[in-house]
Amino acid sequence: xxxxxxxxxxxxxxxxxxxxxxxxxxxxxxxxxxxxxxxxxxxxxxxxxxxxxxxxxxxxxxxxxxxxxxxxxxxxxxxxxxxxxxxxxxxxxxxxxxxxxxxxxxxxxxxxxxxxxxxxxxxxxxxxxxxxxxxxxxxxxxxxxxxxxxxxxxxxxxxxxxxxxxxxxxxx
Amino acid sequence: xxxxxxxxxxxxxxxxxxxxxxxxxxxxxxxxxxxxxxxxxxxxxxxxxxxxxxxxxxxxxxxxxxxxxxxxxxxxxxxxxxxxxxxxxxxxxxxxxxxxxxxxxxxxxxxxxxxxxxxxxxxxxxxxxxxxxxxxxxxxxxxxxxxxxxxxxxxxxxxxxxxxxxxxxxxxxxxxxxxxxxxxxxxxxxxxxxxxxxxxxxxxxxxxxxxxxxxxxxxxxxxxxxxxxxxxxxxxxxxxxxxxxxxxxxxxxxxxxxxxxxxxxxxxxxxxxxxxxxxxxxxxxxxxxxxxxxxxxxxxxxxxxxxxxxxxxxxxxxxxxxxxxxxxxxxxxxxxxxxxxxxxxxxxxxxxxx
Numbered sequence: 001x002x003x004x005x006x007x008x009x010x011x012x013x014x015x016x017x018x019x020x021x022x023x024x025x026x027x028x029x030x031x032x033x034x035x036x037x038x039x040x041x042x043x044x045x046x047x048x049x050x051x052x053x054x055x056x057x058x059x060x061x062x063x064x065x066x067x068x069x070x071x072x073x074x075x076x077x078x079x080x081x082x083x084x085x086x087x088x089x090x091x092x093x094x095x096x097x098x099x100x101x102x103x104x105x106x107x108x109x110x111x112x113x114x115x116x117x118x119x120x121x122x123x124x125x126x127x128x129x130x131x132x133x134x135x136x137x138x139x140x141x142x143x144x145x146x147x148x149x150x151x152x153x154x155x156x157x158x159x160x161x162x163x164x165x166x167x168x169x170x171x172x
Numbered sequence: 173x174x175x176x177x178x179x180x181x182x183x184x185x186x187x188x189x190x191x192x193x194x195x196x197x198x199x200x201x202x203x204x205x206x207x208x209x210x211x212x213x214x215x216x217x218x219x220x221x222x223x224x225x226x227x228x229x230x231x232x233x234x235x236x237x238x239x240x241x242x243x244x245x246x247x248x249x250x251x252x253x254x255x256x257x258x259x260x261x262x263x264x265x266x267x268x269x270x271x272x273x274x275x276x277x278x279x280x281x282x283x284x285x286x287x288x289x290x291x292x293x294x295x296x297x298x299x300x301x302x303x304x305x306x307x308x309x310x311x312x313x314x315x316x317x318x319x320x321x322x323x324x325x326x327x328x329x330x331x332x333x334x335x336x337x338x339x340x341x342x343x344x345x346x347x348x349x350x351x352x353x354x355x356x357x358x359x360x361x362x363x364x365x366x367x368x369x370x371x372x373x374x375x376x377x378x379x380x381x382x383x384x385x386x387x388x389x390x391x392x393x394x395x396x397x398x399x400x401x402x403x404x405x406x407x408x409x410x411x412x413x414x415x416x417x418x419x420x421x422x423x424x425x426x427x428x429x430x431x432x433x434x435x436x437x438x439x440x441x442x443x444x445x446x447x448x449x450x451x452x453x454x455x456x457x458x459x460x461x462x463x464x465x466x467x468x469x470x471x472x473x474x475x476x477x478x479x480x481x482x483x484x485x486x487x488x489x490x491x492x493x494x495x496x497x498x499x500x501x502x503x504x505x506x507x508x509x510x511x512x513x514x515x516x517x518x519x520x521x522x523x524x525x526x
Contacts, residue, residue, distance in 0.1 A: 124359060154497045166517070
């Protein structure tokens with residue numbers, strides 16, 4: 001069970017829709033739904049191809065960033081819940097997967113989601129500290145690092161979204 | 173709700189207390205936030221069309237409730253704003269498993285023939301339609317929202333300086349209710365917007381999403397303003413940021429003949445309210461925040477109820493969310509905006525291709 005690959009099959013399915021099914025659809029609702037289906041089918045094909053590496057890169061970036069954020073919270077001592085926030089990051093960073101097992105996309109997504117949530121909660125906490133610590137160089141550095149991560153992560157998502165949708169006709 | 177002709181016949185006969193014949197039942201193909209059904213009936217020897225609105229099976233894409241939308245139509249019925257008359261709300265489990273409401277259908281179309289045709293001969297049409305729409309928006313903005321108690325359902329800013337932050341807070345509250353993952357970009361933009369919020373020229377009832385595809389036109393006249401689910405109380409600039417296509421940028425022979433600044437000047441002439449381009453740009457980011465909340469809600473519907481979710485929720489939960497995130501980081505000057513073609517394509521349909 002190597003060939004045809006899942007991607008090969010999706011391409012053939014898409015071709016069948018384009019050649020055999022789409023031209024036979026007279027109803028506007030059906031044509032509109034089919035337009036969306038074809039965009040999403042293309043999106044799934046490109047996700048299959050790229051998402052594993054994208055998520056792996058994202059997880060690596062978060063595993064580098066979160067310890068920096070944790071260090072900042074620890075530098076604040078036990079004030080304003082900072083210690084608890086540092087502990088929350090530590091918990092999120094604990095590996096939850098078996099390294100001997102193949103990583104499915106869903107398991108990578110789950111790990112990324114846990115780490116992203118820790119970042120989200122940390123940023124919320126940092127924003128609450130802005131009034132008292134906003135002018136500190138260490139505060140500004142950790143905020144800049146988070147901002148840089150956010151931009152990179154969104155730009156990476158664009159590597160999958162753009163070829164799937166842009167310039168490829170009505171979505172609905 | 174069961175939209176089979178037999179069930180509708182029983183229900184409407186019961187409701188009107190007179191025999192009702194069902195002539196046709198059709199789900200409206202446009203719109204992604206909720207279901208809209210047109211039901212053609214005959215009763216007392218007269219034909220009419222009823223419009224049913226209900227949530228999608230996996231929940232509406234829109235964070236505000238169907239009950240709020242019904243409330244808007246009911247309240248607007250006491251104003252000069254052109255709308256379809258709302259008839260009644262239904263949630264009796266004897267007739268439906270999900271609430272719905274019914275309104276009259278106003279004859280006309282969301283489509284404006286030739287409006288998107290790039291031929292300069294239609295510029296005059298585009299400008300006339302733009303002015304007509306802006307005049308109707310001015311009527312909305314003049315509604316006495318305090319007297320009509322719109323604040324019962326819509327968050328009310330405490331003063332003109334609070335309008336921007338009020339929108340930000342509302343979007344963040346909605347995000348917390350629906351988000352499936354951490355979206356740190358929303359925290360960043362919320363902070364940035366609160367730092368840069370303009371002071372509103374006055375506190376108005378605002379329509380929310382408006383413009384091409386959202387209203388009913390008959391010829392050049394806007395006869396019904398539709399899609400009130402994103403209505404708010406706040407800065408009228410928001411409605412210019414939430415406007416689709418109806419302030420087109422037109423340049424001929426090197427001369428700008430229409431655009432957002434022209435639209436704002438015209439609005440000032442009919443309303444007396446001065447809205448700045450800067451404020452419109454600010455509310456463009458608010459709009460992206462709200463769309464990102466919708467995208468997140470739609471994505472969660474697909475994730476948690478894949479057998480009930482609609483295909484458009486899958487699209488809203490993917491590409492639409494990305495476009496918004498990209499727009500938000502561009503607003504903060506952190507990256508490039510999404511390409512213009514991608515933004516234009518979001519509103520493109522098989523029925524009205526670009």
